Amino acid sequence: MNTTDSRTALLESVAALVKSDLAPLASAIDREGLYPAGFLRKLGALGGLGAAIPVEHGGAGLDLGTQNEITTLVARECGSTAFLVWCQTACAGYLLKSPNETVRQRYLAAIARGELFSGTGMSNAVKHLSGIERLHLKARREGEDYVVSGSLPWVSNVGEDHLIIVVAALENEPDGYVMFAVRGDAQGVSLHDCPDFSGMEGTGTFNIRLAHARIPAADVLAHPAQFDAYFASIKPGFVLAQTGMGFGIIEASLKTIRESNIVTAHVNQYLDDQGEDLAEDYARLQESAKTLAAQAQAGQADMLEVLKLRAATSELTLRATNSAVLHAGAKGYLMRHPAQRRLREAVFVAIVTPALKHLRKEISALQHARIPAEQAEAA
Numbered sequence: 010m011n012t013t014d015s016r017t018a019l020l021e022s023v024a025a026l027v028k029s030d031l032a033p034l035a036s037a038i039d040r041e042g043l044y045p046a047g048f049l050r051k052l053g054a055l056g057g058l059g060a061a062i063p064v065e066h067g068g069a070g071l072d073l074g075t076q077n078e079i080t081t082l083v084a085r086e087c088g089s090t091a092f093l094v095w096c097q098t099a100c101a102g103y104l105l106k107s108p109n110e111t112v113r114q115r116y117l118a119a120i121a122r123g124e125l126f127s128g129t130g131m132s133n134a135v136k137h138l139s140g141i142e143r144l145h146l147k148a149r150r151e152g153e154d155y156v157v158s159g160s161l162p163w164v165s166n167v168g169e170d171h172l173i174i175v176v177a178a179l180e181n182e183p184d185g186y187v188m189f190a191v192r193g194d195a196q197g198v199s200l201h202d203c204p205d206f207s208g209m210e211g212t213g214t215f216n217i218r219l220a221h222a223r224i225p226a227a228d229v230l231a232h233p234a235q236f237d238a239y240f241a242s243i244k245p246g247f248v249l250a251q252t253g254m255g256f257g258i259i260e261a262s263l264k265t266i267r268e269s270n271i272v273t274a275h276v277n278q279y280l281d282d283q284g285e286d287l288a289e290d291y292a293r294l295q296e297s298a299k300t301l302a303a304q305a306q307a308g309q310a311d312m313l314e315v316l317k318l319r320a321a322t323s324e325l326t327l328r329a330t331n332s333a334v335l336h337a338g339a340k341g342y343l344m345r346h347p348a349q350r351r352l353r354e355a356v357f358v359a360i361v362t363p364a365l366k367h368l369r370k371e372i373s374a375l376q377h378a379r380i381p382a383e384q385a386e387a388a
Contacts, residue, residue, distance in 0.1 A: 016075050023057045023079050027086050035087040038211035039350050044168075045090050045211065046126075049097070052083075053123015058097050061306070062105055067118030073246060074302035077253040084257020088354030089211050091254045092361070096166035096212075099247040100127035100174050103188070106242050107230040112190060115227065116172060127172040127190075130164035130217060131247070132362035134176035134186070138240070139363075139371055146177035146219065148187055153226040155179075155187055160218040163203050167215045169194040174230065175217075185233040188240075189224045197222030209357050245301075245310040248319050248363065252298050255322035255358045258351050259291050262333035265348045269336040282332035290325055294318065313375045320368040323359040330355035 030048045037043040052058055060076040062068025069075075076098055084091030097120060104117040119125035137144040146159035157177045167173055171193050179185035193200055201216040231239040266284040270277055277283075297318050304310040333348045334341035341348040359365045 012071065015069070016071055019056055019060065019069060019071070019075065020078060020082070022055050023052065023082050026051055026055060026057075027082050031083065031090060032086045035090075035347070035350070036345065038087055038089050040210070040344070042210040044213050045087075045093070048090065049093060049126065050123045052079075052094070053097075053121070058094065058123045059101060059121030061098070062101050062117065062121040066105065066113070067121040068101070072302065073250065073306045074299055077250060077256070077298060077302055080250065080253025081257040081260065084254050084354075085261045086257075088254060088258055088351065088357065089209050091257055092209060092212055092357070093166050095250055095254060096129050097123070097127060099129045099131075099250060100172070102246050102250070103129070103174055103230055103243055104190075106239065106246075108235050108239060109229055109231070111227045112230055116190060120172070125172060126166055126168065126170075126213075127174060128164045128167035128213065129247075130161050130173055130175035132164075133161055134188075135244075135362050136367065137178075139367060139374075141367060141370070144176070144178040144186075146175060147180055148177035148224070149180045151223075155189065155224040155229070157189075157191075157197075157219045157222050157224055160216060162216055163214045164217045165209075165212045165214040167193055167200060167213050167217065169200065171213070173198075173217060179233055182233060186231075186236045186240075187224075187229060187233055188231040188236060190228045190230065191219070191222060191224060195222060207353055207356075209354070242308065245305045245312055245315045249298070249301055249305050249310070249315050251319060251358075251361070252294070252322045255326040255355075256291070256295070256298070258326050258354050258358065259287070259329045261347065262329040262351055263288055263291070265333040265341075265351075266336045269333075269338070273336070273338065277336050280332060280335050282328050284332075284336075287325070287329050287332060291329075294321055294325060297321075313372065313379075316363075316368050316372050316375070319363065320365060320372065323365045323368070326355040326358045 056069035057079045059068030060071045061073045064070040080094050083094050101120045104113050107113050120127050133145050136142045148155040148157045172190050174190050176188045197220050199218045330352045337348045
C-alpha cells in the first residue's frame with residue numbers, strides 16, 4: 010500500500026471509530042468528566058496517535074499534516090478528546106526529536122501506539138520562556154540525575170500510570186533548563202484534583218506536585234546544554250498541531266449553521282457571520298496549515314507564520330461557534346445542544362497555552378525583532 014492509500018485508509022478508519030465509539034460519549038465527557046481511555050487506546054492501535062511517527066518507533070510513518078487531520082476528525086465530535094489527542098501526539102513529537110536515544114527508546118513506541126498515555130506539562134515553561142510567568146519547577150544536579158521540586162497548577166492527560174513530560178529550571182544555573190519525563194506514581198510525585206472547569210472536563214487534568222523527585226538521566230529529553238536547540242526544534246510542531254482542535258470545532262459549527270438554515274435561513278441571513286464567509290476563511294487556514302505542516306516536518310517552518318496561523322485559528326473558532334449558537338437560536342442555549350458545548354470548547358482553544366493574548370505577544374515581539382534586519386536589507 011502506498012503512502013496516499015495508507016493515509017486514506019487511516020483517516021477512514023479514524024472517522025469510523027469516532028462515529029462509533031466517541032460520538033456517543035461526548036456528552037458524558039463534557040458533563041460528567043468521563044475520561045475516554047477506551048477510545049484513545051483503540052485510536053492508538055489504529056495508528057491515529059502516531060501518524061507522524063516513523064514505523065520503526067511504533068508509528069504509522071505518515072506526516073504531521075495527517076496527524077492534524079486526525080485531531081480535526083476527533084474535534085468534530087469532542088473538543089476535550091481532541092485536546093487529549095494533541096497531548097499524546099505532542100509528547101510523541103517531543104520524544105522523537107529528543108537528542109537522547111535512551112528516553113526515546115524507552116517510551117516513544119508505547120505512546121505512539123496508545124499503550125502508555127502521556128501528559129504534556131509545558132504550559133508553564135512556554136509562558137516562562139515568553140516572559141509571562143516564572144518557572145514553577147526547580148531542579149538540582151546529583152551526579153547524572155536531577156532532583157526536582159515544585160508544582161504545576163494543572164497538567165492534562167495525567168494519571169498515576171501515565172507519563173508526564175515537563176521542564177524545570179536548574180538551581181544556581183541561570184537560563185539552565187532540563188526537560189524530562191516522570192510517571193504519575195513515581196516517588197515524590199503526587200496528583201491533586203483541580204476545581205471544576207466550565208468545559209474540557211474528562212481530560213485527566215490534575216495539579217502536579219513534585220517533592221524531591223529523582224529523575225534519572227535515562228528519563229531526560231534535553232539536558233541544559235541541549236535545551237535551547239531542542240526547544241526550538243519542537244515548538245513549531247506542537248503549536249501547529251493545536252490547530253486541529255480548532256479546525257474540528259469549526260467544521261462542526263459550520264454543520265450546525267447549515268442545518269439551522271434549512272428552516273430559519275430567512276432570519277439567519279441577518280446575522281453577522283454567515284456560513285459561506287466562515288467557510289471561506291476556514292479554507293484559507295486549512296491551506297496555510299498544510300503548507301506549514303510540511304515545513305515543520307522538515308524542520309523549516311517559520312515560527313512567526315506558525316504563530317499567526319494558531320492565532321487566526323483561535324479567532325475563527327470563536328467566531329464560528331458564536332455564529333452557530335446564534336443560528337441555532339434557543340436550541341443552542343440548551344446544555345444538551347452540541348453548539349453550546351462547542352462554544353465553551355472554543356474558549357478553551359483561545360486560552361490554552363499559547364493563549365490568544367500570548368500568541369499576539371509573541372507575534373509582536375518577532376515582528377519587531379525583524380524590522381532592523383529588513384531595514385538593513387533595504388539599505
